[in-house]
Amino acid sequence: MVTMRDVAHVAGVSPKTVSRVFRDDPHVLPETRERVARAMSELHYTPNMLARTFRDGRLAMAAVAVPDLADPFFASLARAVERVAHTEDHGVVVASLGDDPADEEALVAAMLQRQLSGLIIAPISRDQGYLTPWLTSLPVVFVDREPVGVRADYFIEDDERGARTAVDHLFSQGHRRIAVLGDSTDVVTTRHRLAGYRSALADHGVEVDDDLVLLGDPRQARARLHALAERDPDVTAVFSSNSRTTQEVFPAFQSELAGLALVSFGDFPMAAALQPVVPVVDQDPERLGTVAAQRLFARLNSPRSRFKVRNVLDVHLIRA
Amino acid sequence: MVTMRDVAHVAGVSPKTVSRVFRDDPHVLPETRERVARAMSELHYTPNMLARTFRDGRLAMAAVAVPDLADPFFASLARAVERVAHTEDHGVVVASLGDDPADEEALVAAMLQRQLSGLIIAPISRDQGYLTPWLTSLPVVFVDREPVGVRADYFIEDDERGARTAVDHLFSQGHRRIAVLGDSTDVVTTRHRLAGYRSALADHGVEVDDDLVLLGDPRQARARLHALAERDPDVTAVFSSNSRTTQEVFPAFQSELAGLALVSFGDFPMAAALQPVVPVVDQDPERLGTVAAQRLFARLNSPRSRFKVRNVLDVHLIRA
DNA sequence: TTGTAAGCGTTATCAC
DNA sequence: GTGATAACGCTTACAA
Secondary structure (H helix, E strand, O other): OOOHHHHHHHHOOOHHHHHHHHOOOOOOOHHHHHHHHHHHHHHOOOOOHHHHHHHOOOOOEEEEEEOOOOOHHHHHHHHHHHHHHHHOOOEEEEEEOOOOHHHHHHHHHHHHOOOOOEEEEOOOOOOOHHHHHHHHOOOEEEEOOOOOOOOOEEEEEOHHHHHHHHHHHHHHOOOOOEEEEEOOOOOHHHHHHHHHHHHHHHHOOOOOOHHHEEEOOHHHHHHHHHHHHHHOOOOOEEEEOOHHHHHHHHHHHHOOOOOOEEEEEOOOOOHHHOOOOOOEEEOOHHHHHHHHHHHHHHHHHOOOOOOOOEEEEOOEEEOO | OOOHHHHHHHHOOOHHHHHHHHOOOOOOOHHHHHHHHHHHHHHOOOOOHHHHHHHOOOOOEEEEEEOOOOOHHHHHHHHHHHHHHHHOOOEEEEEEOOOOHHHHHHHHHHHHOOOOOEEEEOOOOOOOHHHHHHHHOOOEEEEOOOOOOOOOEEEEEOHHHHHHHHHHHHHHOOOOOEEEEEOOOOOHHHHHHHHHHHHHHHHOOOOOOHHHEEEOOHHHHHHHHHHHHHHOOOOOEEEEOOHHHHHHHHHHHHOOOOOOEEEEEOOOOOHHHOOOOOOEEEOOHHHHHHHHHHHHHHHHHOOOOOOOOEEEEOOEEEOO
């Protein structure tokens, strides 16, 4: 590997001068600069970022931790973060947290040990208290899901309101017996959206029937829903509280559950082209990722400024 | 930040001993080890990975460069890489290359300057010759798109064969005047799939009409196709040579192009639930990412072994 | 078993 | 305007 030393040697100057040339320090004679520049290109010098960032203790990379990078929602979110990070000369390290809340802490710790400059996270566990010690050394911004057990910036959608809107829509179509599908209640958004479902029911004077509340692993959602429809033919509509689950169950609405109505919290690819039409509460992961990343860099670039910790983005029902 | 020095001081030993304890070096008295361990946890010591990796010149991170992380195909691929990297105690840095081939080199260079341990790339430019100098310092594996202008491992699908199969399928349904949609020909897969289209036509004694070849930005694909249908009503079928484009144009087949047949190279989310049914050549990004990452780490872990450079994965037409 | 010294590539400080 | 020196945190010789 070619180092500054090598360049300095060839150019007949000190390493420090090479450094100066590289950093465009004005305190270098044009002639010297020229000589150094020539040596650099002759030797194909590439600066060792690792050494540089080691000096100031911080890798120019932001971490993004999401449940699953392969989920289009989180992929878009990560892409948006990447875009912002790029304008700040930062790279982006990604980590998928997976299914098991118990793994979250270890995965996140593994990332943070690498002295990244900041973390954007959509957690899967019930409590992120383990992050508290890290907060002194790097900014953390939550996205999509608010922090529990730790105080940090967060950018979320109005889950309860969105869910209520979605369920209201079903009521407006005349449905009264409405099932709800959701992820694990470890996930805080599931709890909020469930609350929205409940309050919509309350608004319409319908009592919550726990038998209509189907939670857990999205991969089993279709089976669970199918079983419900069998034992309870009065159910006429379903509120799916996240897009992952919606994608799992949708095909059922084209076959064994044809005729039932479906609304979804969270849009997903090709949703607009589906028959039957699925109204969705649109979340805009792009925007979520962008604002979260902007906040991260705002924190990094002006550590003493104050910012609004809680940030709730509006959501809208589309294709209704 | 708490350093080894601090821990050493508290434990009353030298930094080296702390290092030994941390690395589970057997040459430490149980008693000493105990004392150091206590000091570490008292001080909440976290090792500075940056310093450690700086020493051996290599960050424990693999780079993944793809056209667009928000594209479900590449998101799945990246997710698979992440899974493998994780078992090797490596992080994953992602970069979306975007639309403009001219940006590729700079974006990739920016990543590699960070002394990452390896690169997995699905390039967008016509020539990756710029990578040659990097090959001495880190392994590079191409995915989905073979390298041009540089010799490196690559894992691709059988593009030409897949395309031929897709177009054959249209012929078998009686179609003779078949349009083809594609990305820019800067992308090597587009060229291969176009070749597959041409040879399928040749097999069936149909001459290629350049007017039926619609290439360029996927976002304009629907408009281009619409215009073609207007001026050439004899076209009865369309081969879309990548999933991005297919997703753009699909809605047209539900409205202004209803009745035309469509086959796609590349599956996409919810495709199975669409009406009309779209047969697709399935690519399995998951598998592609997995094998590419495995190769990357194989190269890293046994630098002197020899491997097969060219690796072509089979593709199959599904939902036909 | 434990400690000392040196160095990884870069840059800040402070001379000259 | 330029250079010597030290330092970032850790680890690998090599000593003790």
